[in-house]
Amino acid sequence: MRRLLSFEAVNLLTNKSQLTRSTLAAFCLAALVAGGVAFAQDQASETIFLKRFKTEESQRLIGLYQANFEKYKTSERDFYLAKAQYQQINTLASLESAVVSTRQVMVDRADVLIVYEELLAASLVDSTGAELSMKQDTLAELQSQIGELKAHKEVILAAQDRAAVYRAGIDFSLLVPELSATAYETLSQIVIADVQRVYDKTVTYYADLKKAQAEIEISPLKAEERKRAYGETDALMASIGDNLDLIRGSVTAKNQRVDHSSYTEIARSLSSAHAQLSQAMDFLNELERGGRSEI
Amino acid sequence: MPKIDKYNQTEFSAEEPLYERVTSPQKPVEPVIEVEKEITVPVNNKKKKILIASGVITVSLLVIILILMSGGGGPVSNGESDPTPTPTAADTRTPMQARLEELKTELRDADPNQQPLLFPAMDYDISLGSTDG
Numbered sequence: 001m002r003r004l005l006s007f008e009a010v011n012l013l014t015n016k017s018q019l020t021r022s023t024l025a026a027f028c029l030a031a032l033v034a035g036g037v038a039f040a041q042d043q044a045s046e047t048i049f050l051k052r053f054k055t056e057e058s059q060r061l062i063g064l065y066q067a068n069f070e071k072y073k074t075s076e077r078d079f080y081l082a083k084a085q086y087q088q089i090n091t092l093a094s095l096e097s098a099v100v101s102t103r104q105v106m107v108d109r110a111d112v113l114i115v116y117e118e119l120l121a122a123s124l125v126d127s128t129g130a131e132l133s134m135k136q137d138t139l140a141e142l143q144s145q146i147g148e149l150k151a152h153k154e155v156i157l158a159a160q161d162r163a164a165v166y167r168a169g170i171d172f173s174l175l176v177p178e179l180s181a182t183a184y185e186t187l188s189q190i191v192i193a194d195v196q197r198v199y200d201k202t203v204t205y206y207a208d209l210k211k212a213q214a215e216i217e218i219s220p221l222k223a224e225e226r227k228r229a230y231g232e233t234d235a236l237m238a239s240i241g242d243n244l245d246l247i248r249g250s251v252t253a254k255n256q257r258v259d260h261s262s263y264t265e266i267a268r269s270l271s272s273a274h275a276q277l278s279q280a281m282d283f284l285n286e287l288e289r290g291g292r293s294e295i
Numbered sequence: 296m297p298k299i300d301k302y303n304q305t306e307f308s309a310e311e312p313l314y315e316r317v318t319s320p321q322k323p324v325e326p327v328i329e330v331e332k333e334i335t336v337p338v339n340n341k342k343k344k345i346l347i348a349s350g351v352i353t354v355s356l357l358v359i360i361l362i363l364m365s366g367g368g369g370p371v372s373n374g375e376s377d378p379t380p381t382p383t384a385a386d387t388r389t390p391m392q393a394r395l396e397e398l399k400t401e402l403r404d405a406d407p408n409q410q411p412l413l414f415p416a417m418d419y420d421i422s423l424g425s426t427d428g
Contacts, residue, residue: 069415072417076417076418076421079421083423086423098423099423102421102422102423105418105421106421109417109418109419109421112415112417113415116412116414116415119412120412123412162423165423166422166423166424169421169422170422172419173419173420176419179414180414183412183414184414187410187412187413190410190412191405191407191410194404194405194407195405195407197401197405198398198401198402198405201398201401202398205391205394205395205398208391209391212391260414266407267407267408267410270407271406271407271408274402274405274406274407277402278399278402281395281398281399281402284395285395288389288391288392288395292389
């Protein structure tokens with residue numbers, strides 16, 4: 001009887017350990033699946049993110065920008081630590097360490113901004129729908145700011161003491177509003193150009209579709225139906241064109257510089273034009289399918 | 296009653312002759328048979344569980360591989376070749392349809408809310424303070 005009990009106990013223990021192992025395996029699998037899905041989603045969003053950068057140069061720059069930004073984040077952490085340590089213990093050694101890390105984080109910040117501005121310039125050059133005169137002015141401004149940032153970097157590298165680093169920081173803070181304004185101005189031009197380019201292509205497509213469908217003979221009833229469909233599509237396309245003109249006009253006529261909030265406003269207005277364009281494409285899809293079914 | 300009196304009541308019931316009769320000399324063999332049964336059952340269960348676990352692992356790995364393959368695990372394309380339809384799809388679509396699909400892809404890429412180049416979020420006031428402070 002006692003032996004039976006002990007075997008039952010052994011059996012129970014074996015089952016228990018198997019249960020533990022199965023649970024562990026299940027957890028590992030769940031983690032693997034979750035990790036795999038997260039990785040895949042990450043890869044997919046990364047692909048969408050990088051789709052905007054079509055040329056080899058802009059792809060090289062976005063890679064460099066991401067690497068520089070990572071480097072900046074690390075040196076920013078080091079700077080906060082060194083600064084806190086200096087403020088706590090207030091020794092010469094901690095001051096030296098704080099000055100060195102301040103210099104480093106300022107250099108890394110300048111590197112991020114230099115590549116960022118280069119990337120903006122490359123993206124503006126790539127965007128085909130931007131207005132040429134505005135594009136050239138903005139590109140010249142970006143080039144000038146890249147030069148200023150490089151000069152700022154040289155000043156930081158040459159700064160040997162705390163006072164020199166402090167002065168470089170003050171000079172840089174005067175540069176930031178200009179950098180930000182140029183960046184948002186460039187971005188405004190890029191986003192407007194992107195939607196404008198698709199709109200222009202859609203106008204051409206619509207004209208071609210009308211031309212192709214005019215060559216096919218259809219019943220008077222169908223012709224009336226199509227006329228009404230064209231009327232709706234014409235009105236929508238005209239409305240999109242007007243909206244885009246208004247948005248472009250608001251950017252060109254602006255006396256004050258574009259900042260983050262005005263850029264957000266431009267993007268919001270463009271979103272509405274973007275949605276209208278999507279609706280127009282649905283109409284065109286319907287028209288195209290209707291035309292094919294009548295052949 | 297008198298029979299009961301014959302028994303020593305200080306003894307435990309297990310030691311009574313009545314119970315002794317039930318456990319005949321052949322009885323101890325039974326646990327051995329049960330033990331054999333008990334030993335063989337876990338082995339079968341274990342095999343079964345291992346088979347199920349390996350099946351689940353294989354299926355999960357296949358699912359992960361499929362997800363990774365469909366999720367764009369390959370090299371990042373430069374975007375220009377993406378709107379181009381696959382040869383089989385191109386066979387079934389008219390040129391006008393293909394053009395419209397291309398336009399839709401371009402429109403998706405031109406979403407103003409998906410602009411990745413916003414001004415970098417960094418600390419623009421980094422300073423250790425002047426020599427006074």
